[in-house]
Amino acid sequence: MKINLKVWRQKNAESKGRFENYVVDDIHEDTSFLEMFDILNERLVAEGKEAIVFDHDCREGICGMCSMTINGIPHGPERKTTVCQLHMRKFKDGDTIVVEPWRAGPFPVKQDLVVSRDAFEQIQQAGGFISIRTGAPQDANAIPISKEISDKSMDAAQCIGCGACVAACPNAAAMLFTSAKVSHLNYLPQGAPEKDRRVIAMVEKMNELGFGNCTNYGECQGVCPKGITLDMIAKMNRDYAVAKAKQAVGAL
Amino acid sequence: MSFNLDSKIPEGKISEKWDNYKFHAKLVNPANRRKYHVIVVGSGLAGASAAATLAEQGYNVSCFCYQDSPRRAHSIAAQGGINAAKNYQNDGDSIYRLFYDTVKGGDFRSREANVYRLAQVSNNIIDQCVAQGVPFAREYGGLLANRSFGGAQVSRTFYARGQTGQQLLLGAYSALVRQIGLGKVKMYTRQEMMELVLVDGHAKGIVCRNLVTGEIKSFSADAVLLCTGGYGNVFYLSTNAQGCSVSAAFNCYRKGAGFANPCFTQIHPTCIPVHGEQQSKLTLMSESLRNDGRIWVPKSKENCGKNPNDIKEEDRDYYLERKYPSFGNLAPRDISSRAAKEACDDGRGVGNVVGGERRGVYLDFATAIKRDGKKAIEERYGNLFEMYERITGENAYERPMRIYPASHYTMGGLWVDYELQSTIPGLFVLGEANFSDHGANRLGASALMQGLSDGYFVIPYTLPNYLARTGAGKPSIDGEAFKEAEKSVKDRIEKFLTKGGSKSPRHYHQELGKIMWEYCGMGRNEEGLKKALELIPQIREDFWKGVKVVGDADCMNTELERAIRTADFMEFAEVLCLDALERRESCGAHFREEYQYTEGDQKGEAKRDDANFSHAAVWEYTGFGNKPVRHQEEILHEEVKPVVRSYK
Numbered sequence: 001m002k003i004n005l006k007v008w009r010q011k012n013a014e015s016k017g018r019f020e021n022y023v024v025d026d027i028h029e030d031t032s033f034l035e036m037f038d039i040l041n042e043r044l045v046a047e048g049k050e051a052i053v054f055d056h057d058c059r060e061g062i063c064g065m066c067s068m069t070i071n072g073i074p075h076g077p078e079r080k081t082t083v084c085q086l087h088m089r090k091f092k093d094g095d096t097i098v099v100e101p102w103r104a105g106p107f108p109v110k111q112d113l114v115v116s117r118d119a120f121e122q123i124q125q126a127g128g129f130i131s132i133r134t135g136a137p138q139d140a141n142a143i144p145i146s147k148e149i150s151d152k153s154m155d156a157a158q159c160i161g162c163g164a165c166v167a168a169c170p171n172a173a174a175m176l177f178t179s180a181k182v183s184h185l186n187y188l189p190q191g192a193p194e195k196d197r198r199v200i201a202m203v204e205k206m207n208e209l210g211f212g213n214c215t216n217y218g219e220c221q222g223v224c225p226k227g228i229t230l231d232m233i234a235k236m237n238r239d240y241a242v243a244k245a246k247q248a249v250g251a252l
Numbered sequence: 253m254s255f256n257l258d259s260k261i262p263e264g265k266i267s268e269k270w271d272n273y274k275f276h277a278k279l280v281n282p283a284n285r286r287k288y289h290v291i292v293v294g295s296g297l298a299g300a301s302a303a304a305t306l307a308e309q310g311y312n313v314s315c316f317c318y319q320d321s322p323r324r325a326h327s328i329a330a331q332g333g334i335n336a337a338k339n340y341q342n343d344g345d346s347i348y349r350l351f352y353d354t355v356k357g358g359d360f361r362s363r364e365a366n367v368y369r370l371a372q373v374s375n376n377i378i379d380q381c382v383a384q385g386v387p388f389a390r391e392y393g394g395l396l397a398n399r400s401f402g403g404a405q406v407s408r409t410f411y412a413r414g415q416t417g418q419q420l421l422l423g424a425y426s427a428l429v430r431q432i433g434l435g436k437v438k439m440y441t442r443q444e445m446m447e448l449v450l451v452d453g454h455a456k457g458i459v460c461r462n463l464v465t466g467e468i469k470s471f472s473a474d475a476v477l478l479c480t481g482g483y484g485n486v487f488y489l490s491t492n493a494q495g496c497s498v499s500a501a502f503n504c505y506r507k508g509a510g511f512a513n514p515c516f517t518q519i520h521p522t523c524i525p526v527h528g529e530q531q532s533k534l535t536l537m538s539e540s541l542r543n544d545g546r547i548w549v550p551k552s553k554e555n556c557g558k559n560p561n562d563i564k565e566e567d568r569d570y571y572l573e574r575k576y577p578s579f580g581n582l583a584p585r586d587i588s589s590r591a592a593k594e595a596c597d598d599g600r601g602v603g604n605v606v607g608g609e610r611r612g613v614y615l616d617f618a619t620a621i622k623r624d625g626k627k628a629i630e631e632r633y634g635n636l637f638e639m640y641e642r643i644t645g646e647n648a649y650e651r652p653m654r655i656y657p658a659s660h661y662t663m664g665g666l667w668v669d670y671e672l673q674s675t676i677p678g679l680f681v682l683g684e685a686n687f688s689d690h691g692a693n694r695l696g697a698s699a700l701m702q703g704l705s706d707g708y709f710v711i712p713y714t715l716p717n718y719l720a721r722t723g724a725g726k727p728s729i730d731g732e733a734f735k736e737a738e739k740s741v742k743d744r745i746e747k748f749l750t751k752g753g754s755k756s757p758r759h760y761h762q763e764l765g766k767i768m769w770e771y772c773g774m775g776r777n778e779e780g781l782k783k784a785l786e787l788i789p790q791i792r793e794d795f796w797k798g799v800k801v802v803g804d805a806d807c808m809n810t811e812l813e814r815a816i817r818t819a820d821f822m823e824f825a826e827v828l829c830l831d832a833l834e835r836r837e838s839c840g841a842h843f844r845e846e847y848q849y850t851e852g853d854q855k856g857e858a859k860r861d862d863a864n865f866s867h868a869a870v871w872e873y874t875g876f877g878n879k880p881v882r883h884q885e886e887i888l889h890e891e892v893k894p895v896v897r898s899y900k
Binding site: 011012027028030031032034035038039041042044045046048049050051053055056057058059060061062063064065078080081085086087089110111112114116117118120121124125126128129130131132133134135136137138139140141143144145146147150151153154157158160161184185188190191 | 301304305308319320321323324325326328329338340376378379380381382383384385387388389390391392393394395396412413415417418419422425426427429430432433439441464491493494495527528530531532533535536638639642643644645708709712754755756758759800802803807808809810811
């Protein structure tokens with residue numbers, strides 16, 4: 001295959017970026033999208049030019065490191081698929097593909113296609129945990145949890161923290177991410193004692209970091225590589241409302 | 253210089269050793285803990301659990317990872333599950349059986365006391381994880397579900413869909429972020445450890461390169477915990493993440509840490525086959541698939557190019573079921589991998605022709621779908637089938653999957669004693685980076701168990717025993733040792749960037765990988781290993797003459813990162829091959845073609861030599877280009893008498 005690429009190049013956080021055009025040919029359809037970038041980088045190195053910097057690590061769709069907006073869609077055209085798992089058979093010979101970093105205020109570009117997602121870390125630090133220490137908790141089977149509840153928690157826990165939801169949202173909202181993290185723990189009996197405290201802390205941290213509000217575009221759900229759905233946001237809003245009500249009456 | 257390879261195994265019966273140790277170990281009182289600083293390198297299961305737990309106890313922890321978040325460490329990619337001796341299934345499991353299976357699975361080359369401790373704390377791990385909110389799979393009654401895994405005849409594996417690694421890591425990460433929020437852990441992301449720093453012979457700090465700004469900076473502490481994973485990427489193509497490297501461990505080796513059993517590298521039997529020359533990594537399909545999938549190749553070569561669904565039942569060779577009737581498709585990893593290689597060497601491989609041959613075997617779910625229904629299979633493995641389709645474009649509900657072995661996990665690693673301390677005082681090594689628990693072969697679902705055991709339940713007891721003896725007081729980073737280490741890092745980087753060669757670091761890594769896979773992969777022999785030991789110094793010389801590293805030192809430069817990691821792999825590969833050459837026996841994942849049974853029931857199986865090789869080989873660095881010295885730690889078999897490992 002022959003592919004025309006328009007790739008965002010930016011020297012560092014301070015400098016102004018621009019698109020550069022590249023042509024890659026001889027690409028096999030079984031090649032992954034990132035392997036195409038490896039091949040392109042090999043050519044750039046051979047020409048003595050600087051390689052394109054992009055985030056990636058596990059290359060099996062689970063670490064959440066890879067982050068490219070392809071033709072305007074975070075992670076590209078295939079549903080429920082991270083960039084690293086996207087293969088060239090999904091494109092046509094001769095296609096022109098535009099590749100950019102995540103675009104969102106709270107995710108500043110560091111270099112080329114790499115952004116900072118430190119804001120996600122801060123949301124997690126605010127409440128994404130159950131406050132227990134390593135020790136000798138009760139037997140794992142002491143609290144039965146219905147399969148339905150456990151499955152719901154697991155649906156939320158599948159979030160890989162890639163940030164595509166933020167990049168896709170016209171408001172740069174982090175509601176899908178935050179709600180997945182809140183719901184994972186809030187669904188479970190183990191997470192119940194801190195349920196209210198957790199949702200308030202994480203939502204408020206999210207707001208403080210400059211993420212936008214949810215106005216029900218649903219773009220986040222469309223691009224999520226792990227299939228996290230908007231119900232998580234509904235659950236988070238419900239939990240938040242209850243927690244704030246408790247707070248208002250002095251019950252929290 | 254000779255190593256002190258005292259394993260410090262505590263006195264007493266095997267079931268009492270850990271309790272004895274814990275009682276006799278020195279403690280640091282809670283008020284004094286805040287005077288100590290600990291560096292944790294790596295944030296996978298071992299690193300994150302250790303950092304969080306030590307911080308909870310009151311120590312000041314600095315944790316480093318090369319990714320942009322500690323949640324991304326490669327433990328996250330583990331799919332299948334985590335073992336524990338809970339015996340929830342009432343099927344005959346016990347701590348002793350998990351211990352026995354692990355020692356036997358490791359082909360009697362692991363230290364019994366360590367393995368017993370691992371089996372003992374396995375149950376605490378499950379309790380801990382559930383309390384943290386890890387959503388393990390459950391049954392309708394609300395209790396935890398289990399499944400069976402390769403190398404075991406009981407159902408002791410806990411799992412969370414096909415992403416147990418991610419869920420366990422998120423659990424450890426949640427404990428870690430809590431401590432970061434509380435200010436007890438200082439997290440440094442996008443940092444690569446470049447040097448270990450010794451002060452008066454003790455590990456007291458590290459030098460890191462900031463991968464964004466290129467800044468070279470020293471950090472000091474009272475002890476250093478290395479939790480940097482394995483070296484599977486020495487084969488270039490592996491299931492490891494792109495950033496996984498031997499560099500941190502290798503630097504410790506250069507500074508005097510013994511490297512044990514580097515030739516024990518595990519080849520995972522169920523990976524998606526190589527599609528072509530442009531490939532950058534291989535993807536593993538969880539071994540749990542072998543619970544329901546049946547592995548076969550055509551009986552005759554003529555059928556290899558056919559659509560598998562058109563090959564009649566009687567023309568298929570279910571070779572694992574045929575050779576190992578009692579374990580069948582659940583035979584341990586090394587045995588399954590070798591059997592796949594034999595079938596393909598015999599010309600009966602399937603799938604695409606790459607480099608003139610077909611390297612793949614079928615993993616067929618038709619029987620299971622017929623028996624349990626598609627829905628049940630989808631429930632168990634749905635995400636794995638989806639992943640397979642994304643990568644290959646094929647639907648495995650309708651057509652058997654194609655799989656082939658790939659480099660996956662490394663049992664070898666830095667030598668540690670019972671306390672997880674290396675031959676350098678103050679340097680502790682946890683998780684895959686150490687060598688202790690899996691012997692010559694690791695059983696499925698045991699890596700997650702070991703990482704968390706080391707981090708949550710072992711190091712919190714053994715580290716204080718060291719700290720209490722040395723007293724608190726981290727050295728200043730203005731000291732000579734730190735300045736020297738920083739200079740050495742800067743010189744190395746400068747050397748790379750001023751090279752006027754013409755080929756990329758990736759080119760050399762790929763070439764090295766080919767040599768390693770060819771001569772030191774699934775099957776090894778003296779001639780091949782000697783050949784590899786000739787070729788590696790040559791390619792290393794070519795590398796230093798011909799490598800070209802573009803870009804600058806003061807920004808993100810992935811070419812430079814790869815050059816640094818590749819340079820270390822080039823040196824390390826030689827130690828690995830030497831170890832494989834010197835271990836003149838077959839055991840576990842180390843299969844020397846000269847040492848196999850030639851007749852009887854065991855024909856073609858690995859032949860161990862307990863009289864001469866019942867030891868861990870520990871390599872000591874003696875300078876660049878010099879042959880390292882081989883030391884031995886005897887492996888004693890007090891509990892489990894070695895037998896021929898039979899899974900028939």
